[in-house]
Amino acid sequence: MANRMKRALHSGHVVYGSWLATCSPIAAEIMAHAGHDFLMIDGEHSPVSYETVLAMAQAMSATPCTPLMRVSSNDPAKIKQALDVGIQGVIVPMVNSAEEARAAVAACRYPREGTRGFASSRASLWGATMPEYVRSANEDTCVILQVEHPAAVENIDEILAVPGIDVAYVGVADLASFMGFTGQISELDASVDAAIDCVVSAAGKARVPLGIHCLSPEAAARRIRQGFRFMAIGGDARYIGGTARQQLQETKRLVR
Secondary structure, three states: OOOHHHHHHHOOOOEEEEEEOOOOHHHHHHHHHOOOOEEEEEOOOOOOOHHHHHHHHHHHOOOOOEEEEEOOOOOHHHHHHHHHOOOOEEEEOOOOOHHHHHHHHHHOOOOOOOOOOOOOOHHHOOOOOHHHHHHHHHHHOEEEEEEOOHHHHHOHHHHHOOOOOOEEEEOHHHHHHHOOOOOOOOOOOHHHHHHHHHHHHHHHHHOOOEEEEEOOHHHHHHHHHHOOOEEEEEEHHHHHHHHHHHHHHHHHHHOO
């Protein structure tokens, strides 16, 4: 299946998505039908298994929403497993050098462009469409590298010069934490804002789309005006918890 989100992104459009942290195919299905361009399954900070990732991708398959996954590390085996179950792009955490960027890109590409191994997996309908899938996979797979450490900011020009990067995704919380401001997500120290501005400038020169996670529509709108086009807003756990608290508090207020 063609990666509609990647094509829209590289045509200059803003693409909108969210995070999936509850390991729930039902949540994935609901969120996909809400109209997101992409949904990111969090394989780094949730206990999700690849069997569940498969079920979540299947739950999203009746919609135009592109299934993506953040893998737990820059490990070719983990990247290969995610792509084999039908994930159309991966976000690779903690990419701090050009060498690490090249390794991540190579893991997402079949030879001769990369090192990904062949298998009759769900991505090719268990081998039924293997020739067609192999011809299109290198072009359609989205490679998203997470910039979330001062070393990545320092090396950002070299990182973004690596061919095959589709998105430079700023991990605000970890970047702030590694810079000495643990817990900052929305209201950032000026030095963290300056580091993000450095990434924005470098991405503009390299013509690499920028991604970021925001907790509110207002914050997302500000980042889009700043130049971000791969926009993740909220997440399934946040929506469930936020709505639950809001409804409970409102009910208690009405009966006082």
